[in-house]
Amino acid sequence: MIPLSWYLIVSAALFCIGLYGVLARRNAVAILMAVELMLNSVNINLIAFWRYRTPDQPIGLAWAIFVLALAAAEAAVGLALIISIYRQRDSVIAEELDTLKY
Amino acid sequence: MMTQQIIFIVISFLTLLMAWVVVTNRNLFHAALALMGSFLGVAGLYVLLEAGFLAAAQLLVYIGAISILIIFAIMMTRRLMQTTETPFNSQWALGGVTALVLFAVIVFVILQVWPWQPGAEPFGAAPEVPEAVLQGSVVQLGRALVDVNQYVLPFEVTSVLLLAALIGAIVVAWPERKE
Numbered sequence: 001m002i003p004l005s006w007y008l009i010v011s012a013a014l015f016c017i018g019l020y021g022v023l024a025r026r027n028a029v030a031i032l033m034a035v036e037l038m039l040n041s042v043n044i045n046l047i048a049f050w051r052y053r054t055p056d057q058p059i060g061l062a063w064a065i066f067v068l069a070l071a072a073a074e075a076a077v078g079l080a081l082i083i084s085i086y087r088q089r090d091s092v093i094a095e096e097l098d099t100l101k102y
Numbered sequence: 103m104m105t106q107q108i109i110f111i112v113i114s115f116l117t118l119l120m121a122w123v124v125v126t127n128r129n130l131f132h133a134a135l136a137l138m139g140s141f142l143g144v145a146g147l148y149v150l151l152e153a154g155f156l157a158a159a160q161l162l163v164y165i166g167a168i169s170i171l172i173i174f175a176i177m178m179t180r181r182l183m184q185t186t187e188t189p190f191n192s193q194w195a196l197g198g199v200t201a202l203v204l205f206a207v208i209v210f211v212i213l214q215v216w217p218w219q220p221g222a223e224p225f226g227a228a229p230e231v232p233e234a235v236l237q238g239s240v241v242q243l244g245r246a247l248v249d250v251n252q253y254v255l256p257f258e259v260t261s262v263l264l265l266a267a268l269i270g271a272i273v274v275a276w277p278e279r280k281e
Contacts, residue, residue: 002110002150008212010114010147014121014140016205021125023197024190029130029175033137036168037121040144043156051151055231058243062253064156065243068163069260073267075168079175080271086179087277095191 007048014041028085028092032078039071110150117143128189130176138169155240 014037021034043064050060086092120140127133141164148157246252 001104002107005212005215006110006114007147007151009209010118012205012208012212013118014144016201016208017118017121017125019204020197020201023200024194025125026189026191027130029172029179030125030133030189033133033172034125036137036164036172037124037140040141040164043160044144044147047148047151047153047156051153055239056235058239058246061153061156061239061243062246064153065159065247066256066260068159069264072163072168073264075171076267076271077274079171080275082175083178083275092179 004048004052007044011041011044011048014038014044026093026095028082028094028097029079031094032075032082035078036071036075039067039074043067106150110147113143113146113150117147126189131173134169134173134176137172138165141165141169152236153239155243 018034018037018041021037022031025031025034046060046064046067050058050064054060082092085097089097091097117140120136120143123136124133124140127136141160145157145160145165148154148160247257248254
């Protein structure tokens with residue numbers, strides 16, 4: 001059988017790859033994609049703990065569903081913001097969007 | 103090594119490989135396709151964890167909706183996608199070190215709690231539960247989501263949030279009126 005720690009390690013690796021993407025990418029759309037990866041890794045953890053610790057109660061499943069809904073809302077608003085910014089500034093490079101800095 | 107373990111290793115390797123392509127590929131469209139592959143791998147992990155409903159929801163919401171949304175956004179900002187300059191900012195080395203350190207810390211903690219010896223782990227394999235319990239988990243989930251004592255408030259708030267996000271996205275992305 002598969003030990004619980006395997007799932008946790010895969011999920012940690014996925015989270016860290018996503019974190020690297022968020023920190024290192026220049027394109028705002030790519031940053032959003034990396035955030036989606038991080039949310040997915042959280043969901044793997046929730047489902048793994050549900051299956052291994054409380055398979056008779058739907059706690060982990062319910063939380064995973066909420067994370068899923070929040071990810072959808074986040075993607076919709078984030079991409080709308082990016083499209084709006086692209087219209088006004090002609091750029092989706094995160095470094096060039098620095099109006100709030102000054 | 104059992105078949106299940108081999109399937110797990112193959113699926114997780116593909117998932118992580120696709121995720122790596124997502125964060126490093128120069129071509130954003132290829133990155134979005136790799137993102138779909140990564141979501142598919144995560145759905146495979148859900149199937150291995152016997153959470154079939156979540157796997158279906160993952161396929162519908164992530165691959166069906168979010169990936170398509172992202173691809174639309176990429177195509178609407180296409181002109182900037184064909185640059186030959188580096189896709190990384192100046193902090194990429196620092197970001198990589200941060201991610202690696204975080205990964206090392208998490209793996210250290212996991213191995214502290216579940217030492218790497220088969221049999222020594224408090225719950226090495228998934229606990230055996232009757233098939234009926236797993237089959238009934240979707241029914242339980244549906245009841246819990248509308249149960250006053252459990253998740254009905256977060257459930258309703260989520261629906262309001264989704265509506266707000268929908269309207270907000272339309273308002274934000276609406277073209278400006280030229281007067």
